[in-house]
Amino acid sequence: MSTTEEGNTVNFRRTYEELLSQGNVAIADELVTADFLNHAAPPGMNRGPESMRLLVRMLRTAFPDLHYTVEDVVVEGDTVAGRVTMSGTHLGPYMGIPPTGRSFQMAEMHFVHFRDGKGIEHWGTRDDLGMMRQLGIIPAPGEAR
Numbered sequence: 001m002s003t004t005e006e007g008n009t010v011n012f013r014r015t016y017e018e019l020l021s022q023g024n025v026a027i028a029d030e031l032v033t034a035d036f037l038n039h040a041a042p043p044g045m046n047r048g049p050e051s052m053r054l055l056v057r058m059l060r061t062a063f064p065d066l067h068y069t070v071e072d073v074v075v076e077g078d079t080v081a082g083r084v085t086m087s088g089t090h091l092g093p094y095m096g097i098p099p100t101g102r103s104f105q106m107a108e109m110h111f112v113h114f115r116d117g118k119g120i121e122h123w124g125t126r127d128d129l130g131m132m133r134q135l136g137i138i139p140a141p142g143e144a145r
Contacts, residue, residue, distance in 0.1 A: 063088030
């Protein structure tokens with residue numbers, strides 16, 4: 001693995017471990033470029049370091065015990081792919097949904113393209129439906145609401 005690939009991997013992990021899990025929004029400028037584009041974030045929370053700070057604050061308000069575990073990382077050139085597990089307890093409003101007090105855990109895949117050691121573009125896939133079911137917001141098939 002090249003020095004650049006190692007640095008990108010470190011910053012990928014820092015995004016999930018320090019920025020999101022610990023809520024250290026001060027490091028957003030170290031991790032993403034000014035023109036960073038997050039294809040998986042809600043509108044208004046998808047451009048640049050400030051968007052990352054807004055996203056972290058929104059998630060940590062909804063899930064104060066928010067935690068990400070980076071399970072696996074694969075590096076190819078300037079792109080880092082990671083299998084990640086997200087978990088938390090819904091204790092604050094989330095996307096207009098009042099707190100349920102329930103916990104969830106979901107698998108995610110994230111792909112980050114880096115330029116000069118900072119994320120420039122992000123794509124992600126998550127099991128949002130599974131999370132909503134665990135939180136009791138959407139019933140499972142055959143389950144009474």
